Amino acid sequence: MLEQSKKDKVTSDLLASIRLTNSFKAWMAFLSISLIVCLGAYVYQLNEGLVVTGLGDYVSWGMYISTFVFFVATSLIGMLISAVLGLSGQKWAAPLARIAEIIALAFAAVAGLVIITDMGRPDRLLNVFIHGRIQSPIVWDITVVTIYVLISTLFLYIPLIPDLKICSEKINKLHPMAQKAYKLLSLNWNGSHEQEQILKKLTRSIAIFIIPVAFAIHTVTSWLFANTLRVGWDSTIFGPYFITGAFVSGTSAIVIAMYFFRKNYKLEEYLSLDLFDKVGKLLVLVSLVYLYFNINEYLVPAYKMKKYDALHITALFTGAHALMFWSVQFFGLVLPIILLVFNKMRKPLPLLIIASFVFIGGWFKRYIIVVPTMEHPFLPIQNVPLNFKVYTPTLTESLVTLAPFILVLLIITVLSKVIPVISIHETIESLEEKNN
Amino acid sequence: MFRINISTKIVSLFIFSALFSINLSAASWDVPADKKSKNSFIKFNDASAKEGEVLYNKNCASCHGNPSKGNVLKSLKPTPPDLASDGTQKLTDGELFYILNTGRGLMPSFKNVLSENERWKVIAYMRSFNKKYVQVLSNTDPSKSELVKVNMQYDAKSNIVTVKVVAKEKTGTVVLKDAEVILFAKRYFGKLQLDKSMRTNNEGLAYFQYSKDLPGDKAGNVELIAKINDEAYGELESTTKFKIAVPTDKPSLTEKRAIWNVLVKAPIWLIITYSFGVLVFLGFLLYLVLNLLSFWKIGKI
Numbered sequence: 001m002l003e004q005s006k007k008d009k010v011t012s013d014l015l016a017s018i019r020l021t022n023s024f025k026a027w028m029a030f031l032s033i034s035l036i037v038c039l040g041a042y043v044y045q046l047n048e049g050l051v052v053t054g055l056g057d058y059v060s061w062g063m064y065i066s067t068f069v070f071f072v073a074t075s076l077i078g079m080l081i082s083a084v085l086g087l088s089g090q091k092w093a094a095p096l097a098r099i100a101e102i103i104a105l106a107f108a109a110v111a112g113l114v115i116i117t118d119m120g121r122p123d124r125l126l127n128v129f130i131h132g133r134i135q136s137p138i139v140w141d142i143t144v145v146t147i148y149v150l151i152s153t154l155f156l157y158i159p160l161i162p163d164l165k166i167c168s169e170k171i172n173k174l175h176p177m178a179q180k181a182y183k184l185l186s187l188n189w190n191g192s193h194e195q196e197q198i199l200k201k202l203t204r205s206i207a208i209f210i211i212p213v214a215f216a217i218h219t220v221t222s223w224l225f226a227n228t229l230r231v232g233w234d235s236t237i238f239g240p241y242f243i244t245g246a247f248v249s250g251t252s253a254i255v256i257a258m259y260f261f262r263k264n265y266k267l268e269e270y271l272s273l274d275l276f277d278k279v280g281k282l283l284v285l286v287s288l289v290y291l292y293f294n295i296n297e298y299l300v301p302a303y304k305m306k307k308y309d310a311l312h313i314t315a316l317f318t319g320a321h322a323l324m325f326w327s328v329q330f331f332g333l334v335l336p337i338i339l340l341v342f343n344k345m346r347k348p349l350p351l352l353i354i355a356s357f358v359f360i361g362g363w364f365k366r367y368i369i370v371v372p373t374m375e376h377p378f379l380p381i382q383n384v385p386l387n388f389k390v391y392t393p394t395l396t397e398s399l400v401t402l403a404p405f406i407l408v409l410l411i412i413t414v415l416s417k418v419i420p421v422i423s424i425h426e427t428i429e430s431l432e433e434k435n436n
Numbered sequence: 437m438f439r440i441n442i443s444t445k446i447v448s449l450f451i452f453s454a455l456f457s458i459n460l461s462a463a464s465w466d467v468p469a470d471k472k473s474k475n476s477f478i479k480f481n482d483a484s485a486k487e488g489e490v491l492y493n494k495n496c497a498s499c500h501g502n503p504s505k506g507n508v509l510k511s512l513k514p515t516p517p518d519l520a521s522d523g524t525q526k527l528t529d530g531e532l533f534y535i536l537n538t539g540r541g542l543m544p545s546f547k548n549v550l551s552e553n554e555r556w557k558v559i560a561y562m563r564s565f566n567k568k569y570v571q572v573l574s575n576t577d578p579s580k581s582e583l584v585k586v587n588m589q590y591d592a593k594s595n596i597v598t599v600k601v602v603a604k605e606k607t608g609t610v611v612l613k614d615a616e617v618i619l620f621a622k623r624y625f626g627k628l629q630l631d632k633s634m635r636t637n638n639e640g641l642a643y644f645q646y647s648k649d650l651p652g653d654k655a656g657n658v659e660l661i662a663k664i665n666d667e668a669y670g671e672l673e674s675t676t677k678f679k680i681a682v683p684t685d686k687p688s689l690t691e692k693r694a695i696w697n698v699l700v701k702a703p704i705w706l707i708i709t710y711s712f713g714v715l716v717f718l719g720f721l722l723y724l725v726l727n728l729l730s731f732w733k734i735g736k737i
Contacts (some may be wrong), residue, residue, distance in 0.1 A: 131699075132699070133698065133699045133702065134699065134702050134706060134707065134710045135695045135696070135697070135699075135702050135703070135706060140710070143710075143713075143714065147717050150721070154724060158724075158728075161731075187728060187731055187732040187735060188731075188732050188733075188734070188735020188736050189735055190734075190735050192734065192735075194734050195731055195734055195735060198727055198730065198731045198734075199731070201727070202724060202727055202728070205720075205723075205724075206724070209720055213717075216713075382509065382511055383507075383509050383510075383511070
């Protein structure tokens, strides 16, 4: 039997983060002010219309849609860590489950909002639901993203129930209202064998169910592109290509989150060096798979150089987008893979830096998928000013693009302040298992 | 070495551009004298120019841009001139009319696209950009064309459409000799010319070879349009319906269930797949909620 003192230490360690510190307040203030500035830019766009962006008739998808794809991609990490690794018995990943779910929920929920920023008339949003046609991948996308957000919420919530009870009982000087909320949400958890059984069963069935849903959301997102005939998008491997890319940006996101939670919430003991090492290896694995898909996706059309494909491929390889294309491939994929092979690079700080490159590279990668194709339509672009043909994002657009990132940070920060970022219940359980 | 190379390049560039500018400077239109002096029977004023503007924006602006703005479609060779430019405005009304009728190279012929009235109105619009222009009105009476009667006959044996053109003057029926006749079949977009354009003989008759494979509507109807152009009586069109075409019944592309159709005409397999997915999710959600409910009840005891 595990000694009570050890249990108490785990509990108080993991509950320690739930408390309003000054640095938290300062960080929230910073995020809120930045968000307000960005929202100001959005209000401006709302008043003036999309004309304040670099978007137009030809390039009608730019930074916003790239960000949307990136967000959906990153949100897949919840499925990878909690479901795939969890179900395959990778015990080492267990402490990451909640962080992964928090990231997944934040990115998936905000992804829906990003779409709205790309709309010229968001007041007509309801028409998508009223007049949507199920023949359109857009409708499937809305359906699966909504389902994924709901399932992710439950995937975060259900394993959290025992911890909510602990929160209501063990946190010192808790506001009575907050205590009531914790208690209510813990659904009468009493630790009985029966309840434990239900909890296990539900967690397991969500873990299974979320895999096809997560595959669906990113495959459908890829079909928004691949179900057209346009160069660069008209590809049969876009589904798996997007999924593997999603694992890369998701894994890099979790590294960044791990680093800051460990540092700020003093979780060195729980988010151990060994864990960083393992996640670093995971990042190498998923990056290698993605690199393989990249080679395939570009090599095949580049070998054939069909008339219109050639236009697109040359723009990427040697033309206007070459610098971004090669930087993304090199700094966002090849170099991280090489570096991460070395033990030393999988220590927290170097891993954080490498993961940041991968994360940022991931965003630019989406840009490279979305924008150049838009600049190469089948019908020639004639008699229009240069800025119609070539997409140049504006300042307003960039500010509006920052907003979802800030929102995600806000959601993650707030969630990590109201619930323990590592499951107390499961940590104690696994310690007990080890003891027996 | 390098220098020489550069200078030869520059020189050859000059030679090339000189050649090109010769090539591109609008070749003259060589309009026959009688056509050159033709004048409009429509008065060029604000009203006709305004109607012409609508026609211009629809038919000409895509290449010639807005007159006097210089925003012509530069990717065409030769470049379509700005029609408010001096070069174009120097041309007579008759020359402009001729150019619109015949076209040349990339400049399309509008003879069968715009009616005579419409062609003059476009010219009225072009002239509205020229302050110095003074119109000389034609003395032809446009109402004379109303006197013309056209009769079309089809002979199945010889497969010939005969068009007879006469004018019912007060003094009696006059046969129109040597009038130009063009025969069209009406279709969804514009007209399809049948055979070549003909001229009436001394009896006012013109003969056209009809092609038997012409598709018609469900019942095999086709509308034939004869367009007459006569020196004295002007231009007119006459339509006659015949039941001589191949009956054609192509269902519209939006009749059946299809990916591109409206929601209620979505393919069945898609409706089933989509609904199945949503139902599975709702079922799963119900399963979760029911389990949480019993979870909650267990704890209450």
